[in-house]
Amino acid sequence: MTTIDKITDGIKDLIPLPKAYIRIQQLVNDPDSSLSDITEVIVHDPGLTSRILRIANSAYMALASKVDTVGRAVQVLGLNQVHDLALAGAAVGSLFKIESDVIDMHDFWRRGVYAAVVGRAFAKRSAVSSPERAFVCGLLHDVGNLIIAYRMPDVYKELFELSVRENQPLSVIQARELGFDYSDVGSALLEKWQLPEPIIAPVRHHTNKLTQSPVEMVADASIVHTAAVVARASMWRDESDEPVPEFHDVAVTTIGIDDELITNCMTEADEALVEAMSLLLPNAPKRSRAKASNA
Secondary structure, eight states, rough: OOOOOHHHHHHHHHHHHEEEEEEHHHHHHTTTHHHHHHHHHHHHHHOOOOOOOOHSTTTOOOOOOOSSSSSHHHHHHHHHHHHHHHHHHHHHHHHTTTOOOOSSHHHHHHHHHHHHHHHHHHHHOOOOOOOOHHHHHHHHHTHHHHHHHHOOHHHHHHHHHHHHTTOOHHHHHHHHHSSSHHHHHHHHHHHHHOOOHHHHHHHHHHHHHHHGGGGHHHHHHHHHHHHHHHHHHHHHOSTSSOOOOOOOOHIIIIIOOOOOHHHHHHHHHHHHHHHHHHOOOTTTTOOOOOOOOOO
């Protein structure tokens, strides 16, 4: 019988997080650490330095003045935001090593980045969650589908096609046929990466499990759920794509979802998507319609 442990076994070794990020995580959690400690870690990693400075100076961050040093970036952005930006870059860099023939990799990454930017927009407007945390969770929300497709391509393809035939969201079909869905697999990887629980829990509960979320995490899970639904709706092309899930009642109540909020958040996300893609995925794959279409 397929289990989450079997699917994720060895994945951490295949796609480990960079040592620089792991060290930043340790420092953020250390009450005795300082901004200079984190700055020192970043400057010794050229790739991370470049990524942090690019993001800090992007129109997406909308800072009042140009940031030309890592030290200044850390001061302006703060520990938590630097941690989240470092995590976003580190996770994408690691996950980029995984490819699959049964999903369109361009669509997979575009959906993740779109969920990130629209999640951040919802978090800012609803004031129920940290925008930066919502960005990271949105970016990582779909990683479980990538792992399933990589480890069990035939199963993934079969369940995707069943989802389309029955007009049911893929997560519903996965839960019925496997006993778990992609959010369970994705959160299992995040646990193996030893990420903070405020990142793991919203990913774990964002599909059809909002009522199982700890009370203090319901808002974050609702944001990720909403971002995932909107991302799928925005990328839906035809009847061969995954049916778009309905908004969960918990998310509607928690965030205060209405047509105006959705329209405003999608407008902001549409404007930010191209820049966010270029910042996080400068070498993103071009679209090549995969056998199973979208994830």
